[in-house]
Amino acid sequence: MPRISLGSWAESAxxxxxxxxxxxxxxxNTVLTGMYDxxxxxxxxxxxxxxxxxxxxxxxxxxxxxxxALAFAGLALVDSFGLWDEAMATLSLVxxxxxxxxxxxxxxxxxxxxxxxxxxxxxxxxxxxxxxPAFVYLIPGVMFFSIGPIPGxxxxxxxxxxxxxxxxxxxxxxxxxxxxxxARAFGTTPRDTLVRVQLPLALPTIMAGVNQVIxxxxxxxxxxxxxxxxxxxxxxYAAVTQVNIGGGVESGLAVVVLAMYLDRMTGxxxxxxxxxxxxxxxxxxxxxxxxxxxxxxxxxxxTAVATVGIVVLALVAGGMHLTRGGDDRQAVAAGKNAGHGxxxxxxxxxxxxxxxxxxLWQNVxxxxxxxxxVKQLDPGPxxxxxxxxxxxxxxxxxxxxxxxxxxxxxGDKLSDLGSWYGPTSLELTVPSYVKGIDSLAxxxxxxxxxxxxxxxxxxxxxxxxxLNDKVLKEYGLDGEYKVVSSSTSTMLAELDRAVKKKxxxxxxxxxxxxxxxxxxxxxxKDPKGAWGKGEEIHAVGKKDFAADFPKVAQWVxxxxxxxxxxxxxEAEIQSGGKGKEKDSARRWLDxxxxxxxxxxxxxx
Amino acid sequence: MSRLxxxxxxxxxxRRPEAAVRRLADGADRDELRxxxxxxxxxxxxxxxxxxxxFVVMGLSGSGKxxxxxxxxxxxxxxxxxxxxxxxxxxxxxxxxxxxxxxxxISMVFQHFALFPHRSVLENAAYGLEVRGVPRxxxxxxxxxxxxxxxxxxxxxxxxxxxSGGMQxxxxxxxxxxxxxxxxxxxxxxxxxxxLIRRDMQDQLLDLQKRLKKTIVFITHxxxxxxxxxxxxxxxxxxxxxxxxxxxxxxxxxxxxYVASFIQDVDRSRVLTAGSxxxxxxxPAAGLPDDATTVSADTPVAELxxxxxxxxxxxxxxxxxxxxxxxxxRDGLLAALGDQPQVAQGAAxxxxxxxxxxxxxx
Numbered sequence: 001m002p003r004i005s006l007g008s009w010a011e012s013a014x015x016x017x018x019x020x021x022x023x024x025x026x027x028x029n030t031v032l033t034g035m036y037d038x039x040x041x042x043x044x045x046x047x048x049x050x051x052x053x054x055x056x057x058x059x060x061x062x063x064x065x066x067x068x069a070l071a072f073a074g075l076a077l078v079d080s081f082g083l084w085d086e087a088m089a090t091l092s093l094v095x096x097x098x099x100x101x102x103x104x105x106x107x108x109x110x111x112x113x114x115x116x117x118x119x120x121x122x123x124x125x126x127x128x129x130x131x132x133p134a135f136v137y138l139i140p141g142v143m144f145f146s147i148g149p150i151p152g153x154x155x156x157x158x159x160x161x162x163x164x165x166x167x168x169x170x171x172x173x174x175x176x177x178x179x180x181x182x183a184r185a186f187g188t189t190p191r192d193t194l195v196r197v198q199l200p201l202a203l204p205t206i207m208a209g210v211n212q213v214i215x216x217x218x219x220x221x222x223x224x225x226x227x228x229x230x231x232x233x234x235x236x237y238a239a240v241t242q243v244n245i246g247g248g249v250e251s252g253l254a255v256v257v258l259a260m261y262l263d264r265m266t267g268x269x270x271x272x273x274x275x276x277x278x279x280x281x282x283x284x285x286x287x288x289x290x291x292x293x294x295x296x297x298x299x300x301x302x303t304a305v306a307t308v309g310i311v312v313l314a315l316v317a318g319g320m321h322l323t324r325g326g327d328d329r330q331a332v333a334a335g336k337n338a339g340h341g342x343x344x345x346x347x348x349x350x351x352x353x354x355x356x357x358x359x360l361w362q363n364v365x366x367x368x369x370x371x372x373x374v375k376q377l378d379p380g381p382x383x384x385x386x387x388x389x390x391x392x393x394x395x396x397x398x399x400x401x402x403x404x405x406x407x408x409x410x411g412d413k414l415s416d417l418g419s420w421y422g423p424t425s426l427e428l429t430v431p432s433y434v435k436g437i438d439s440l441a442x443x444x445x446x447x448x449x450x451x452x453x454x455x456x457x458x459x460x461x462x463x464x465x466x467l468n469d470k471v472l473k474e475y476g477l478d479g480e481y482k483v484v485s486s487s488t489s490t491m492l493a494e495l496d497r498a499v500k501k502k503x504x505x506x507x508x509x510x511x512x513x514x515x516x517x518x519x520x521x522x523x524x525k526d527p528k529g530a531w532g533k534g535e536e537i538h539a540v541g542k543k544d545f546a547a548d549f550p551k552v553a554q555w556v557x558x559x560x561x562x563x564x565x566x567x568x569x570e571a572e573i574q575s576g577g578k579g580k581e582k583d584s585a586r587r588w589l590d591x592x593x594x595x596x597x598x599x600x601x602x603x604x
Numbered sequence: 605m606s607r608l609x610x611x612x613x614x615x616x617x618x619r620r621p622e623a624a625v626r627r628l629a630d631g632a633d634r635d636e637l638r639x640x641x642x643x644x645x646x647x648x649x650x651x652x653x654x655x656x657x658x659f660v661v662m663g664l665s666g667s668g669k670x671x672x673x674x675x676x677x678x679x680x681x682x683x684x685x686x687x688x689x690x691x692x693x694x695x696x697x698x699x700x701x702x703x704x705x706x707x708x709x710i711s712m713v714f715q716h717f718a719l720f721p722h723r724s725v726l727e728n729a730a731y732g733l734e735v736r737g738v739p740r741x742x743x744x745x746x747x748x749x750x751x752x753x754x755x756x757x758x759x760x761x762x763x764x765x766x767x768s769g770g771m772q773x774x775x776x777x778x779x780x781x782x783x784x785x786x787x788x789x790x791x792x793x794x795x796x797x798x799x800l801i802r803r804d805m806q807d808q809l810l811d812l813q814k815r816l817k818k819t820i821v822f823i824t825h826x827x828x829x830x831x832x833x834x835x836x837x838x839x840x841x842x843x844x845x846x847x848x849x850x851x852x853x854x855x856x857x858x859x860x861x862y863v864a865s866f867i868q869d870v871d872r873s874r875v876l877t878a879g880s881x882x883x884x885x886x887x888p889a890a891g892l893p894d895d896a897t898t899v900s901a902d903t904p905v906a907e908l909x910x911x912x913x914x915x916x917x918x919x920x921x922x923x924x925x926x927x928x929x930x931x932x933x934r935d936g937l938l939a940a941l942g943d944q945p946q947v948a949q950g951a952a953x954x955x956x957x958x959x960x961x962x963x964x965x966x
Contacts, residue, residue, distance in 0.1 A: 182718035184679055186732040186783070187707030200722045275722035279763065 014140050025144040032096070036149050040092035046317030048084040052076055054313045055261065061306035062268035074257040081250040082579060089231035090221050091258060093149055097156040097217045102210060105161050109168020109206075110194065119169060126162040134159055134223045142227050142381045143388065152224020152233070160216035167209025171202030200275050207270030214262050218255065226378050228385075232258070238376050239578050241350035243489045243496075247578035336602050338551050339370030346374045347382045347391040351488070352514055353421070353537065354396035356569045357561070359585035361395065364596050365552065374582075379406065380460060387413035389542045392549065393556070397538040398424060402462035415541045420559040421512075421566060423534025426463045427523040428454065428471075429509040431499050439525035440475045443506065447480035455494045455507040459485035463508060466531060474530040483508075495519065512563055514570050555600045565592075606652035607819045608659075608676065608787060613649040613685035615671050618642030621683045634842050645671040647843040649685075653836075655786070656817040660834030661845075662824055668843040669823045673789050676821060677710045678702045689787065707736045711780035715792040717772045719764040725751065725775050726760035732783035743782075750782035751775070753812065770801035777809075781816070790822045794829065806832055827866060831855070831875045839863050851875050872941055873906040881905060881940040882921045882930030896920045901929060908937060 017025075043051065052075035060068030078087045112119040134155045141151030175198050183193045199206075225233025232255050239247030271280065301309065344365055348354040358374055365372040377385065383403075385391035387410035397403050397416075407414070430437055437443060443450075456464050464485060472478040486494075491507050492515060498505035499519050509515060511523070539556045546553040561569075569588050576584030589596055616624040616637070624642045634644050646668040653659040663669045674680040676687055678694055687694040694705065711732060719728050726744060727734075729751050733743035748760060754774040764772055773793060780788055794802045806829060813820065824830050830837045831851040838848040839859075847859035855875050858864040879901030897911040898920040911919050912934050921930040 176718070178714055178716055178718040179720060181679060182712070182714055182720075183731075183735075185677060185706060185712040185714075185789075186735050186779075187703040187705075188735050189703060192735065197720060201720075 014143060018143055022144075029145045029150050032100075032145075032150050032153055033148070035096050035100075036092055036153065039096055040089055043088040043092050044085060046314065048079040049076065050313055050317040051084075051088070052079065054310050054317075057301075057306055057309045057313065059261070059265060061301055061303065062265055062272065067264060067268075071261055074261065078254045078257050081254060083232060083235060083251055083254045086230070086232045086235050086251070087254050087258060089149075089229075090218075090233065090255070093153060093156065093221060093224065093229060093231055094214060094217045094258070094262065097153050097160065097220075098210070098214045100153075101157050101160050101164050101213050101217070104157075105164025105209070105213065106168050106206065109165040109209075110172060110199075112165065112169040113172035113198075114194075122165065126165055129158050130162040134220065135226075138223065138227050139380055139384065142384050148227075148390075149224070149229045149231075151227040152221070152229030155224055155227070156217045156220040159220050160213045163212035163216065164209045167212065168202070168206050171205030171209070172198050174205060175201045203274035204270060207266065207274060211263060211266040211270065214266055215259060218259050218262065221255065227381050228375050228377050230375075234376060235579075238350060241487065241489050243492050244578040336367060337369035338600075338602050339365065339368050342370055342549070344370050344372045344549060344552065345390075345392040346372050347377050347385060347394045348374070348396060349379045349382055349394075350376055351396055352570045352574070353512060353566060354394070355581055356566060356573055356585070357395040357420070359573065359581040360569060360589070361556075361599075362582060363586050363589055364600050367596060368551075368600050368602065370552070378460070379403070383410050383414075386410070386540065386542050389544075391542065392545060393417075393539065393541045393552070395420070395537070395539045395556075397540040398462065398535045399538050401466060401532050401535055402426070404462060405465075413543050415543055415545050417539040417541050417545070417553060417556045418559075419536035419538050420556075421561050421563075422536035424511060424537060425523070425534045426466065426508070426510045426531045427526065428467075428506055429515075429521045429523055430504070430506050431495075431502075432520040432522050433502055434504045434506075434522070437506075437524065438522065439527060440471065440477075440530070441527065443477055443524070444475060444480065447477075449504050450481070450506050452481055454481050454483045455491050455505060456483045456485045457488045457491050457508055463510065463531075467508060470532075471526075471530040474528050481506075512566055512570075514567070514574055517567065517571070552600075559599060565595075607655040607657075607690060608653040608821070609688040610649055610651050610672075610676070611686045611688065613646055613672065613675055613687065614644070614683045615646040615668070615675060615680060616642055616644050616683045625684045644843050646675065646682075649840075649845050651838055651845065651848055653819055653821060655819050657835045658813060658820045658822055658833050660822045660824060660830040660837045661840060662827060662830040662834075662837055663840030664825055666842075667840040669825075669840050670791055672840070673791050673821060673823050676787075677706055677712060677789055707732055707783065709785050710787045710789060711783050711785040712789045712791065713773070713776045713780045713793040716796055717764075717769075717776045719772055719775055719779075721764055723764075724760065725756065725762045725764065725767070728764060728775050729760075729778040729782050731779055732785075736783070746784075747778070747782045750778040753781055753816075754778040755808065768801075769797050770805060773797060773805060774808075777812075781812075786819055788818050788820045790820060792823050792825065795824065795826065802829070809833065827870055831870060839866065852877065852880050856880060871906075873909070874904050876905040876940055877901060878903045878905065878908060878919070878921045878932055879930070881936055882932045883936060898922045898926075899932075900924075905937065905940065908932060912937065 046054065052072050055075055056068045056072035059071035075087075078084060108122065112122050137158060138151055138155050141154050145151050145154065172194075179197055179201070180193060183197045188196065221229065221231060221233035222236045223233070225231065225235075225237040228234075232251050235251035236248060236255065238244075239251055346358050346362060348358040362372045362374050375391075377391075382391065382394055383406040386394065397407070399407065399416075399419075428440060428443075437446060454467070456467065458464070464483065468478075468483055472481060472483070491509075495505060495507050495515065496519075497503075506524075509521070509523075515521065539559065541553065541556075542548075569585065572588040573581050573584040576587070614625045614628065616628075618624070618637075618641050621642065624637050624640075624644060627637065628644055628647050634647070637644050649668075649672055651659070661669045661672060671680060675682045676694075678687075678697070682695055685695075689705070689709065694702065697705065720731065723731070726747055730743040730747035733746060738746070748757075751757060751760060751774075754777045756771065756774050756778060759767065759771070764775065767775065773796075776793070794805045797805060809820075810833065812818075822830075822833055824833075831854075834851060836849065837851055837854055838845045839854065839862075840846065841862055847854055847863050849857070852875065854863060855867055855870060855872060858867060878899050882901075896917055896919060897915075899908065899911075899922070901921055901923070908919055916934055918931045918933045920928055921932060923929045
């Protein structure tokens with residue numbers, strides 16, 4: 001069987017699209033960004049509790065007092081987690097994605113219902129859209145549309161489209177053929193048959209499709225968060241990658257609150273817009289009136305009353321917005337304003353030293369009058385974004401080995417701003433209580449003790465490749481051990497679990513890492529040098545970083561950090577908790593007077 | 605001129621239908637075509653329906669009767685042949701013209717009622733007028749009148765699923781009547797109803813027909829229903845019309861064994877009339893008592909039972925002016941009811957003549 005190089009064709013296709021149709025992608029990007037920003041501005045503008053009030057009134061109107069009260073409680077909970085802005089960003093993303101999806105899916109579904117050939121062509125396409133793992137098109141999405149909400153939006157649209165199309169088609173096909181025939185027999189035009197008979201009768205099914213679209217859109221936000229979509233997805237992703245259980249639960253719960261709200265509301269809306277649903281509701285209301293118990297719970301404001309309520313709350317929100325005014329950004333010390341409000345886009349993937357240095361520099365750059373924008377991404381998207389010039393700087397390039405693949409691919413589109421830490425090391429690690437294993441060579445023959453498994457991290461990580469291709473072979477371990485790829489957080493959680501139960505475990509790890517401070521661990525010696533030499537951690541910018549930010553480029557080139565400083569900074573951030581990284585870094589800077597001036601000297 | 609005329613209608617489903625029509629016209633039968641994957645639903649159907657007449661098409665399921673009906677209003681496009689409505693060829697109309705004919709001249713009543721569940725009874729009845737663009741007030745008034753005709757006054761605001769089957773079909777009937785279409789196509793319209801209701805509906809249809817004088821093509825698989833309603837009856841089998849005549853023609857002179865076997869279970873006493881079983885007036889007066897019961901020629905035979913039960917004397921059949929036209933004797937009555945019908949010699953079996961002359965014009 002010859003190798004069919006479909007993959008490389010896809011790559012050339014992406015390259016070609018990128019170089020020839022960039023105007024189109026830019027246009028799409030502009031339109032979508034505009035929609036997203038608009039919706040987000042509206043949803044994010046009012047005070048959290050006022051907005052929760054507005055959403056609660058909608059729930060009251062659609063479902064009743066109990067639903068309204070529960071909605072308010074759930075949304076207030078989200079606010080108390082400090083996730084309100086993220087929740088609104090996610091809600092905006094979901095609403096925009098669902099709207100676009102429906103605008104495309106319903107007509108497609110109608111078309112498919114009326115034309116068997118279209119239906120046949122569409123079916124495999126929808127299968128691909130529904131089952132192709134989202135990461136596969138998320139990365140090209142980043143290449144076309146840069147990081148931010150748009151690749152996530154596109155991925156969401158792609159993923160949530162199939163049920164919209166399918167349910168519309170199904171709904172229309174389900175309409176009794178005799179009814180359609182009756183419509184025709186009385187001289188109805190095909191268009192009117194659709195509008196007067198097929199769509200009204202298909203509406204419950206179509207609304208079930210709408211509900212599915214919205215739910216699937218919401219389920220995509222976490223994945224979208226990896227491409228920089230922001231919102232709850234980013235919070236979940238960041239929490240999970242930093243083994244921040246509490247933060248993960250909170251942001252996960254916020255997603256659940258949104259999901260339940262949207263699910264119940266679209267369900268109720270479906271009953272409200274479909275004629276048969278309206279009838280059923282009228283009957284329920286009649287029987288409810290008959291049994292008067294707890295009637296106030298079932299009281300629902302009429303549409304007019306609900307509208308008035310929403311408008312009043314919105315006006316209050318607007319008024320508060322006006323009176324509050326002002327900008328609370330801290331003033332930049334005179335004479336130190338080198339940035340004059342210039343935006344710097346800092347990207348990091350959730351490795352501890354990356355988090356530490358990025359937030360350190362965010363504080364320092366703010367002090368120097370820049371407006372640093374910090375975003376968490378996966379390494380792949382981050383390097384892509386840097387190469388595309390959609391990101392300015394990141395601090396955590398492990399060179400020459402770990403991130404070799406990215407430098408090989410994008411090296412000529414990036415600028416290396418030099419090493420700020422080194423040498424690092426990669427290693428396999430066992431807890432100290434595992435006796436008799438001190439070096440990689442000692443692992444041979446002990447596979448059974450560890451269940452034949454080495455707990456790895458993300459399969460995309462460079463060290464995973466080195467481990468599989470080189471280290472295991474060198475020490476003759478490749479038949480005996482299987483490297484389980486998971487994620488850094490899973491690896492750390494597994495290490496944690498094993499240490500607590502004193503079970504033997506061997507994991508991939510690297511120095512510097514705070515795990516060495518938390519647990520009593522042994523780095524396995526590498527007498528054959530299979531891991532390669534220690535690496536240096538570099539800061540890497542986009543190609544013309546030095547031209548765009550000459551001062552910052554110089555500061556970063558001169559940036560050095562000792563293991564002691566880095567460890568204490570990481571510890572500070574680790575103890576500060578998720579969502580407080582910036583404040584923790586600020587505290588650390590305050591405790592190290594003069595450090596900022598050393599990092600970013602101005603004047604003189 | 606007849607109101608509705610079907611000329612050599614064919615409907616073939618499947619590939620290369622025109623070729624199939626040529627083969628059928630050359631004498632191929634349905635089974636030969638089925639082997640090639642084409643289905644001949646209707647084969648060479650011709651008939652005429654006079655204004656004000658109820659024309660019943662009777663056949664078992666699969667005989668092609670519903671397909672035939674749907675070609676009359678263009679819901680199905682005939683593979684060959686023409687449909688003439690008031691002399692206008694419906695098969696030659698553009699889709700727009702055809703829709704116009706459907707909304708003004710031809711309406712339809714369906715087997716399973718086909719009411720729109722998302723519309724009230726009144727909105728259902730007004731549907732045809734709504735499609736035609738009649739203003740709301742006028743169409744609701746006319747729909748309400750049609751509902752009253754159908755015996756549903758007071759149910760306008762109800763929803764279809766709140767009504768019984770019979771009432772739902774009355775809505776279907778009202779919907780068809782509301783457009784003032786002259787031609788009503790009724791597709792097994794009473795078959796889904798239980799027998800008592802069905803009988804009620806038949807009575808009501810006959811009653812309405814007396815007043816409204818619509819032209820009706822009525823499809824059924826129930827021979828008793830056909831006999832009861834039909835001014836003329838066409839019997840279909842395997843896509844062909846095998847006999848076309850009055851109820852009496854079919855009962856007394858079945859065209860072939862198929863029709864004959866069909867009519868075995870018919871209550872002959874309700875279909876045969878005094879006129880059809882009387883002996884001629886050549887030698888009647890003899891033996892006829894002076895106080896003999898007199899009946900007219902179209903009296904159903906069933907109504908002769910009681911006079912015979914009383915006296916056993918012959919019954920006189922008189923014409924419109926009271927003149928004697930014939931006599932029914934007790935023996936004659938019993939013979940007529942007991943006899944199995946004889947296949948009429950005039951109608952040749954299909955095997956020898958692919959185009960039997962079944963279009964006995966009324």
